[in-house]
Amino acid sequence: MSDTAKPKPAAASRANTKKELPEHLKAYKHVWVMVELERGVVHPVSWELMGEGRKLADQLKVDLAAVVLGPPGGTEAAVTDAFGYGADVCYLVENNSLADYRNEPYTAAMTELVNTYKPEILLLGATNLGRDLAGSVATTLLTGLTADCTELAVDAEGSLAATRPTFGGSLLCTIFTLNYRPQMATMRPRVAPMPLYRAGRSGRIQRHEVSLPEESIVTKLIDFLPDGTTGKANLPYADIVVSGGLGMQTAENYQLVRDLAAVLGAEWGGSRPLVQKGWITSDRQIGQTGKTIRPRLYIAAGISGAIQHRVGVEGADLIVAINTDKNAPIFDFAHVGIVADAMKVLPALTEAFRKRLAPAAMRPAAE
Amino acid sequence: MHIVVCIKQVPDSAQIRVHPVTNTIMRQGVPTIINPYDLFSLEEALRLRDRNGGEVTCVTMGPPMAESALRKCMTYGADRAVLLTDRFFAGADTLATTYALAHLVTKVTEHWGAPDIVFCGKQTIDGDTAQVGPGIAKRLGLLQLTYVQKIEHCDLAAREIVVHRRAEGGIQVLKAKLPCLVTMLEGTNDMRRGTMEDAFRAARAEIVTWSAAQAQIPDLAFCGLKGSPTIVKKVFAPPPRAEKAFQIGVEGKTAGDISETLVAEIFKRQPGLEQDLTKSAGADF
Ligand SMILES: Cc1cc2nc3c(=O)[nH]c(=O)nc-3n(C[C@H](O)[C@H](O)[C@H](O)COP(=O)(O)OP(=O)(O)OC[C@H]3O[C@@H](n4cnc5c(N)ncnc54)[C@H](O)[C@@H]3O)c2cc1C
Numbered sequence: 021m022s023d024t025a026k027p028k029p030a031a032a033s034r035a036n037t038k039k040e041l042p043e044h045l046k047a048y049k050h051v052w053v054m055v056e057l058e059r060g061v062v063h064p065v066s067w068e069l070m071g072e073g074r075k076l077a078d079q080l081k082v083d084l085a086a087v088v089l090g091p092p093g094g095t096e097a098a099v100t101d102a103f104g105y106g107a108d109v110c111y112l113v114e115n116n117s118l119a120d121y122r123n124e125p126y127t128a129a130m131t132e133l134v135n136t137y138k139p140e141i142l143l144l145g146a147t148n149l150g151r152d153l154a155g156s157v158a159t160t161l162l163t164g165l166t167a168d169c170t171e172l173a174v175d176a177e178g179s180l181a182a183t184r185p186t187f188g189g190s191l192l193c194t195i196f197t198l199n200y201r202p203q204m205a206t207m208r209p210r211v212a213p214m215p216l217y218r219a220g221r222s223g224r225i226q227r228h229e230v231s232l233p234e235e236s237i238v239t240k241l242i243d244f245l246p247d248g249t250t251g252k253a254n255l256p257y258a259d260i261v262v263s264g265g266l267g268m269q270t271a272e273n274y275q276l277v278r279d280l281a282a283v284l285g286a287e288w289g290g291s292r293p294l295v296q297k298g299w300i301t302s303d304r305q306i307g308q309t310g311k312t313i314r315p316r317l318y319i320a321a322g323i324s325g326a327i328q329h330r331v332g333v334e335g336a337d338l339i340v341a342i343n344t345d346k347n348a349p350i351f352d353f354a355h356v357g358i359v360a361d362a363m364k365v366l367p368a369l370t371e372a373f374r375k376r377l378a379p380a381a382m383r384p385a386a387e
Numbered sequence: 388m389h390i391v392v393c394i395k396q397v398p399d400s401a402q403i404r405v406h407p408v409t410n411t412i413m414r415q416g417v418p419t420i421i422n423p424y425d426l427f428s429l430e431e432a433l434r435l436r437d438r439n440g441g442e443v444t445c446v447t448m449g450p451p452m453a454e455s456a457l458r459k460c461m462t463y464g465a466d467r468a469v470l471l472t473d474r475f476f477a478g479a480d481t482l483a484t485t486y487a488l489a490h491l492v493t494k495v496t497e498h499w500g501a502p503d504i505v506f507c508g509k510q511t512i513d514g515d516t517a518q519v520g521p522g523i524a525k526r527l528g529l530l531q532l533t534y535v536q537k538i539e540h541c542d543l544a545a546r547e548i549v550v551h552r553r554a555e556g557g558i559q560v561l562k563a564k565l566p567c568l569v570t571m572l573e574g575t576n577d578m579r580r581g582t583m584e585d586a587f588r589a590a591r592a593e594i595v596t597w598s599a600a601q602a603q604i605p606d607l608a609f610c611g612l613k614g615s616p617t618i619v620k621k622v623f624a625p626p627p628r629a630e631k632a633f634q635i636g637v638e639g640k641t642a643g644d645i646s647e648t649l650v651a652e653i654f655k656r657q658p659g660l661e662q663d664l665t666k667s668a669g670a671d672f
Contacts, residue, residue, distance in 0.1 A: 058555050121554065122561075123521075123531050146517075148553055152533045155521025159485060164616030167481075167516035186622065187513070193622045200616040238530055242549070243560035259663075285667055302574060309512070316660050317653060327625065338656050340649065341632060350632075356652055357632030358645060365649075368642035372650045377664050 041199065048201035051077040052085045052139040053107070054130070056149050057098045058121055059244070064214065064257065065145035067105045069207060071215030072172050073143055074106040079174045085109040085139065089129050091119035103223045105215055110225050111137065117232040120241045121149050125232045127156040132230050134161060139202045141180050143172070146206040158204050164197030165204040170211055170331065180205065185308055190327055210256040210312040210335060253287060253303045255311045260286035260318075261336075263306055264294065265329075267322020267343060267362055271299045276366040277321060283373045289313075291323050307332035319369075321362035325350025342366070388441030388543055390432040391492055391502040392465070393523065394425040396449050396456035397513045421456045424508035426578045427571040431538065432506050433464050433579065439543055442466040444495055444502075448476055448487050454594045461589035463581045468592070469495060473599040478612030481514075485522030486609045487599075492527060494602045503543065505529060505568045517570075524568035532563060533570045541565070 053073045056063040070086065077084035086102035088095050092114040099110050111133050117125040130153065134142065142157075144150035146168045158165035166182035170192070173181045179196050180203040186193040197203040255261055262284065264277040274294070281288040289304040289311070306313055308328040314335035321342045323329060330353055333339060341354035342362045351357045358365060398417045421429075432443045445460040447453050448471040457468035471491045479487065492505060505527070507520035517533075524531035536558060537551040543565070552559045553572055581589075599607060608614060635648050654661040 056555075061556070063555055120559070123533075127525075147555065148534045149555065151517040152521060152531070155481070155518035156525050156531065158518070159482065159522040159525035162482065162616075165481060165516075165518055166617060167518055181620075185515075186619075190624075191622055192625055193619050195617050196620055197617050239532075239561055239563045241559055242562050244554075244557050245551075245560065246557040260660075284664065309515070316657055331625070338653065339632075340653065346634075351634075352631060354632040355656070356649070357634045358637060358649060359634065360637050360642070360645060364642040365645060368646040369649060372643070372646035376650050376654075376661075 041201075045199070045201045048138045048140040050083045050085055050109075050137075050139050051080065051141040052087055052111070052134075052143065052202070054142070054144040054150065054153070055086050055088045055098055055102055056145055056147060057088060057090045057095065058149065060094060060097075062098050062101060063145055063147060063149070063209070065147060065150070065207070065209040067101070067217075068209065068212040068214055069143045069145060070102065070105040070107060072207065072212045073141075074215065076141060076172060076174055076180070077108075080140075080178055082140070083108040085111055085137075087111045087113075087130065087133060089113050089115075089118045089126060091116055094119070099225060101217070103221050104217045104219055106218075106221075108223045110223060112225055112227050113230050114227070115230060115232050117234055117237055120244070121152075122237065122239045122241065123152055123156055124237050124239055126153050127160060128232060129230045130157050131160045133228060134202060136228065137226070142202040142204045144204070144206045146208040150206050154204060154206050161202070163200040163202060163204060164195075165206070166195045166197070167206050169205050169207045172205060172207065179203070185331060208312050210314040213314070213335070253289070253301070255287045255289050255304060255306065255313050258287035258313065259316050260284050261289055261306070261313050261315045262286050262319045262321075263289040263291070263323065264321050264362070265291040265323030266293050267324075268294075268299075269322070269363075271297070273363055274299050276363065276370070280319065280366055280370045280373070283370050283377070284317075286315075286317075291326075291329055320350060320354070321366055323350055324348050325353065388436060388439040388504075389500045389502045390436060390441065390443045390504050390506065391495060392425070392429050392432045392443060392445045392460070392506045393488060393492075393519070394429065394445055394447050394456060394460060394508070395422045395511050395513075396420070396447065396453040397422045397511055419452070419456065421459055422508050422511045422513075424510055424512070424571075424573055426508075427573055427575050428506035428508055428569070429460060429463060429465070430576045430578045431569070431571050432504070434576070435504070435538070435541060436466075439541070441503075442499065444469060444499060446471070446488070446491055446495060448472070448479075448484065448491065451596075454596070457594050458589050458592070461592050462586045463579060464585050467499070467595065469595040469597065471597050471599075471602055474611075475599045475604075475607050476611045478615065479610065480615035480617045481516055481518040481522055482616055483610055483612075483614035484519055485526055486614060487604060488519070489523050489526035490604050491597075491602055492523065494597070501566065503565045504541075504548075505566070507568065507570050509534065509570045509572060520568060520570045527568070530563050530567040531569075532561060532567055534572050535569050536572050536575055538569070 055066045086107040169182045171183040262281040318336035339354040341350040346359045445465045510517035534553040539549040546565045
């Protein structure tokens, strides 16, 4: 619903009239990353952001801080890991009302921290939790928020330059929050790589008490229904992903993608039209409006390589494309290409992997 | 029961073309649609109304042509539609958008009563920020329930609502109070076709159209480009990758030959992968 991403000549001219930061905003310093701790588990996107935040903080010569919100006694591992992934400081709020994510207490705690310690940059994951919280916090603070960034940098004047796709992903735009603080941005899981973990690294813990009496919170969590572990797609964090596009032609042919995935212990997914046709579920859609993936190997069969698909797979170490059209755009960003019929190559490839990966004892003697 | 649904008219971006030379958007003739995510919220609103009685008011902020999107909502069965349109709103980012929309809901309240629920789409397909719903909620002081998969019950007398909300690793079952703001997850329902009666009614209906002054938006400095803390400095095409894919020759080869060459090529480039795969394959046997 936002027009944030719309390029306008008027906007550009306003950027050029940037004035010096108002005096009361100069107190805002340091880069913060919100650590998403849910049910004892930190979402890896928080560590990915820690890696990005570290670069920004180093450039600005300021501290990188982690914000950890959780129940008393339930935050220790998250704090240790935050330091391991690069935080200098950890702002810690422990409160029974923060045991499960709820918008009201989390917004209250986060805004109070920001108003007390004044960060210049605040980063959150573009997850359901991060998006739910970021909008409330930014509106409470009346500051700017750039959602779903693909790149974060600092310009010569020390402002956050947040780049994100615009116009359905066909173009990118760089957005600034001038004259407001903090500068807020969200980034999707797997857009940034996981930073190195340094065990034993530590930093300063700044505890903060926030009054969040349970009686004052309207929303109550009355149950949590965990997802079954079987059949649940987790494409963003898969090592290998095999996918198909409209070039697979029929839902039956799509089974060839799953056969190859099975041999490789891989996740399977596809382009958006396959979701629209009902061949795959939406949690398996890869691309700008689906999942961003970063596997070691990505095999795409019968996918043309539209820009909206490309932005979701560019983080893969090795991209292999199978397409009958030698001019398909996917060959512009794949590393290895095969111009051939996917219906012929996929079964043969499945067989070739099966042979190669069978333990020596299982191979025919001739090999 | 009064339900307000915020919708947005968006370009059918599947049909947006970028000029190959100038890299500018070629908007001419691009058809518009109701943001697809909004339809899941609209359908949910209509179902609640059908069950509990009452009215559904659809609202939008946009150019005059957004009227057609609102009229479409009425063909689905919405009871009334309100368009907020003014040049002051042009260039709004999320914060400025929520300022205008929150005041629009306030104005709608004055005319037709306070909403029990305000619905928004989960996100739009053009802006894609998912921030407008939470922003409106905050400005109106409403509780927000985002990424809702199911409204389990909604008790008007007790002013109580129970929803299933998609979270990491599972579903939160949340109990909250009315009034609140809800965004529905995609795929949670199917938009109805709308009756012939609705179609006729929609064709004749007057879409309430307000300017900023008519809607009594208190301070135009918080609207549009002027009221937006974020600014777009640069728009550019993604840089192309330096080299094209290395092509595995297919001329005169069988699918089996090609596949073996490909497997070798993959493992040459990702030697660690072969080790890991062989290990796990071994474990399975
Ligand atoms: C706002 C917006 C968001 C979008 N988000 C996404 C997204 O998140 N993810 C996404 O994927 N798309 C997304 N899209 C859609 C995207 O623009 C493309 O339309 C889509 O990716 C195309 O899917 P495809 O490659 O499967 O189909 P096509 O473009 O139709 O390509 C099919 C390909 O298969 C090849 N082929 C045909 N027969 C064979 C065969 N026998 N063997 C091998 N190859 C064959 C053809 O040469 C062709 O290249 C989005 C679009 C918009 C506007």
